[in-house]
Amino acid sequence: SRGSRVSVIVLTNGDKWHKSPLFHGTKKSLARLREKESLSALRLLGVQNIYHLRFEDGKLSENDYFDPLIRVLRNIRADIILTHSGQEKHHDHLQTYATVFRLCSYHGEPMPLNNPFWFANNVSGHTPHCLFFHTTLCELEGKDVVFVRLTKTLVEKKIAAILSHKSQIVDFKRTAERIWITARFIGQLAGCQFAEALQHSRTARPQAVSWLHD
Numbered sequence: 001s002r003g004s005r006v007s008v009i010v011l012t013n014g015d016k017w018h019k020s021p022l023f024h025g026t027k028k029s030l031a032r033l034r035e036k037e038s039l040s041a042l043r044l045l046g047v048q049n050i051y052h053l054r055f056e057d058g059k060l061s062e063n064d065y066f067d068p069l070i071r072v073l074r075n076i077r078a079d080i081i082l083t084h085s086g087q088e089k090h091h092d093h094l095q096t097y098a099t100v101f102r103l104c105s106y107h108g109e110p111m112p113l114n115n116p117f118w119f120a121n122n123v124s125g126h127t128p129h130c131l132f133f134h135t136t137l138c139e140l141e142g143k144d145v146v147f148v149r150l151t152k153t154l155v156e157k158k159i160a161a162i163l164s165h166k167s168q169i170v171d172f173k174r175t176a177e178r179i180w181i182t183a184r185f186i187g188q189l190a191g192c193q194f195a196e197a198l199q200h201s202r203t204a205r206p207q208a209v210s211w212l213h214d
Helices: 027-044 062-076 091-104 152-163 172-190
Strands: 007-012 049-055 080-083 130-134 145-150 194-200
Touching: 007 027, 007 062, 007 091, 027 049, 027 152, 049 062, 062 091, 080 091, 091 130, 145 152, 145 172, 152 172, 152 194, 172 194
Parallel strands: 007 049, 080 130
Antiparallel strands: 130 194, 145 194
16 A cells, blocks of 8 residues: 555475365375465455465475575565564474575675675675564564554455465364454554564664554
8 A cells, every 4th residue: 555566475386285175186286276376365465576486395495495585585676574483383484584584684694685795696686674574472572573553454355365275274264263363462462453463673774664553
């Protein structure tokens, strides 16, 4: 609604896991279905810039996708980056968190996103302004948590997008109820009806983030 350009990068092809009792296809057909579902979900949210890197599900290794991810992120030239939490249990999610944190962090080596000596198909470096992580419920009281106020319409859009991943859901009604409950609970913490919570990384370039509260 603010006119910002949003891009989404999907690292894996999702060919290892499904919950639907109706699916009996091959790994290749599951990968095609997962990509189709993600496209449907993201277009419901109005996202047009979608990058599927199609690495094998469940086996993410930084050695394989580090350089491709740098190239895509430099091409996107994002000012704000959102990624997974470091508290998640899924291997691929943890790998993604660790790698994006390394790409954007000022600690240790010069971060590859803006390091002019890091080869990335001659795409020039770019420094993002802010890095945020998805926040799990156990992290909601941290000092770096930023609340994003949601309207009822936005929660409904979120539910519709998540339910587009039909191969990943067994009970659609319970999934929708859980999203409503979580949005209300975080909203109470934020002092509004519905909200989302993100963790702001202080190791990336600091910028004002007050607009997220709106």
